[in-house]
Amino acid sequence: MARGLTFQLLETPYFGQGGSTTNAPELKLDRRTFLKSALAGSVTPAFPQLALAEASAGFLELNAVQGKANLYGDNGGASDLWLYNHQLPGPEIRVKQGDRVKVRFTNQLSEPTSVHWHGIRIENAMDGVTGLTQPAVQPGESFDYDFVAPDAGTYWYHAHNMSWNQVPRGLAGPLIVEDHEQHFSADTDIILMLSDWRLDDDGVLDTASFGAMHDFSHAGRLGNWLTVNGTSLPDIPLKKGHWHRLRLINTSSARILDIAPDRFGAKVIAVDGQSFNEARNMPGVMQLAPAQRIDLALRPTEAGTLPFEMMTGQPFTFANFQVAEAPANDRPLSLPPVNRLPEPDLEDALEIPLVMEGGAMGGMRSLLKERSEDEIRDMMQNGLFWTFNGVPGVQDEPMFNARRGETIVLESRNDTSFAHAMHVHGHHFRVLERNGKPLDHQDWRDTFTTAPREIVKIAFVADNPGKWLIHCHMLGHAASGMRTWFEVA
């Protein structure tokens, strides 16, 4: 048993460009122990692909079940997890662009759940948001998800009922949509799902602290342990001289991961599923916020070990690329094509302000502008700490209505002391400006970060009819007020 360990892995309270304070988890296993426990250097398990179950009319079978895994390697005990098809992470779903994704989902847990297909411009009824687009799938029941995946790229799926409790127990998996050409061979197309976990001092998932109001009102449930595809400090085999595509997916419930692709020679080719028109060198640190994806292209030039580090505080290695000699290959980098998304018309847009308020470290006090101390106390007693435009949580009325095809310009102002990762369902948007400054690359995203005091402007065409959530993907924030919705007629 790993008693009384302290680890530095995720200790430093640091939020990149935001510079806000976060509550570091009290328990920290130390780096030495971390390295020792991982000495065996497990190789990242190849993702099992979801197999077509027989006699199910072309449906893939996905089951939410209780299961166990050793998150802390051999030194820790087995954690009680909730898994898809007994796997951590959930099985890979891989389809071709334009194909139907047909999944027969069965809930074998003892609480209601649902599945959300994050980043897919999906038909509203298949979006998996309980209480808004479908009733929760009750224990023992099934729900058929059946939708078209219109855009190629790296996506993921996860539970969307009490997400703050379900996702950080393991209910997440990758969803890969391929375009119609092959740019990378199967062994050079690599998914890396990055998840932070909060382990107790036995190295086991700390379940007692789920739903802690302190987490909800501060930086969210930050973990103290990081896994890649469910394993700590894995070795990831690469081939010298070959181009690889690394699909990074941050499934953490609150942790922004700071990475520096340039340090191991990788270029960025896509974010949140959407390819760039050319590979980009990105010197310095990039944020990979909860729910975001970054696709990297990497061609290692030497055999040997390339550390993949997290740049939060002291650089910290969380995976090692093991580059092996391979037959020479001079195939140039071939990029996936750019998806055709509807271009916002900024001249004729509906402008919507999104003021984010509340939270600890002074944020609740700013709510006094709109409500009395008693009202604020009531809110907090109901587990609500955050507001959008003065309103906590999902109301009966949408935050705004859009005509189908209308451009929406959303200007978010973060008047809280914490960073947030804002996700818009059913649409991708361009990030236009930060603090009034137009960005050099107005990339398409489905989740944007915002630092304390920052103003971020995004734009998208509301072309997908239905009821769509906008929420913080720090799941405890979403649960305690940072959710709203809009309707496209």
Ligand code: C2O
């Ligand atoms: Cu990835 Cu509303 O979620």
Ligand code: CU
């Ligand atoms: Cu948040």
